[in-house]
Amino acid sequence: MWVEGTVNNTYIRRSLHTASWERAQGLAQEIESADDPKAPPPVKEAPTTLQQAVDEYLADAKARELADSTLAKLETIFKKQFLSWAKAEGYTLLREIDLRAIQSFRTTWKDGGLAKKKKQERLTGFFWFCIRAGWITTTPTQNLKRITVHQKPTDYFPREEYARIVDATYRLDDGMERAYDIDKRGQRLRALVGLLRWSGLRIRDAVTLERTRLLPNDDLFLYQAKTGVPVYVPLPHDVAEDLRNVPPGPKPNPRYFFWSGNGDPKSAVADWQRSFRRLFEVANLEKPDGTTKRCFPHMFRDTFAVENLLAGIPIDQVSILLGHKSVKITEKHYAPFVKARQDQLTASVRQAWQAMEPEKPKPTKRTRQAP
Known part of the structure; x- marks a missing residue:
């Protein structure tokens, strides 16, 4: 496209370097409104891809x-x-x-x-x-409707189910041949199960846990809080001893309990998740209606939270141990579905009723007057 004509008593004839009629019209209008029509039209930045x-x-x-x-x-x-x-x-x-x-x-x-x-x-x-960044002026997601999530309450392992899971670590490889030592494999998995249950760690943090995090007094260093205060959780002595005596894996690393230290931690977690699938298969947990209970390693973290709540530990303290940013997150995930905790609250209120009942006045003795 070319432009030719007179602007401000100045004759203009030149190429606009475009084959688009709309673009040419816009450039022509810019030339007409320019103080110096001989000057080339301003070069606009290319649109962002x-x-x-x-x-x-x-x-x-x-x-x-x-x-x-x-x-x-x-x-x-x-x-x-x-x-x-x-x-x-x-x-x-x-x-x-x-x-x-x-x-x-x-x-x-x-x-x-x-x-x-x-x-x-x-x-x-x-x-x-x-x-x-200045690339657009409005977001196309502004009027995008929200996605409704019907999230089911996270399940956990009551004490009898947890005992069955621990027992299954001794029967993990019944009838199966493994290149790695069968006893050591079950012992390592049993130590990891105990760590997940009693620390509340996520599986990735547990798999990559360093040995220096376990202190001689059986306290486990969880993380550094935003306030700079370290957060610890005490482990049962037998769980701590299982960790200290966990046998080395196929590619041992003295720095870690369960990880070789090589490669992506995500791959190591995937290997352990396969072991957990086998463990839950052997444990064969069932729902009250007889159907198979779906189990995941994260349910050990949920078990840690629920059991502490049932034991009477305030939810704000449980939230700190779990590393949640807000106690509202803890309430959202755990408080609504822990029926046993609600039963405890109900029983406490009924006991309080007895203490709040006013004392009944004792009847006064009336004296009889002689006729």
Whole structure:
């Protein structure tokens, strides 16, 4: 496209370097409104591509020193899923993504309700990052409806079920051939079960636990609180001794109880999760209706929380041991479904009724007068 004419008594004839009629009209209007019509029209920055926006967002997340697990989730969502979907749908520019596009992308998610909810929150955070960067002015997720999550209360292992799980560690490899020593394998798993149950650690933190965290007095250093105060949890002596005497694994490392120290901790956790699947299969726990109870290693952490609540430990203290950012998180996950704790509260209220009942006045003796 070329432009030719007179502006401010100045003759103009030159190429606009575009084949788009809409773009040419816009450039012509800029020339008409310019103080110096001979000057070339201002060069506008190229629109931001989705690839550029995602790369800078992930680079910023890494610069904020987010956890490796969080960075891995962000890379999966935005690089492997979002960009792949955008390429298949023909989207290349950030400004092309609108509400309908986001709704279309959301229909491809195959996750559960809670995972979908978290993914949508991360997607919203990405577009707010783009707004702060000046690439867009509004977020396409602004009118995106929230995902409703019907989360079932997390189950736990009552004492008799926990005893059956421990017993199953002695029968872990009945009728199976293993290259690694069978007795040592069961002993290592038994030590890890005890650690998870009595410390409340997540499986990743337990698998990568360093030996120096266990003190001679059987206290286990959990973490450093935001206030700078270290948080400890005492372990039963037999659990602590099982940890100290845990046999080395196929690739031992004197620094750790259960990890070789090589490779990604995520791979080590995956190996132990396979062992737990076998353990729960041998334990064969059942629900009251006779169906098989679904079991996961994280339920040992839930057991730690529930048993402490049932023992009367205040929920704010349990929250500190679990490392929750707020006691509200602890209440959300545990207080609603611990019926036994509610039964205890009910019994306490009934006992209080007896103490609060006013004393009945004693009848006064009436004297008879002589006639």
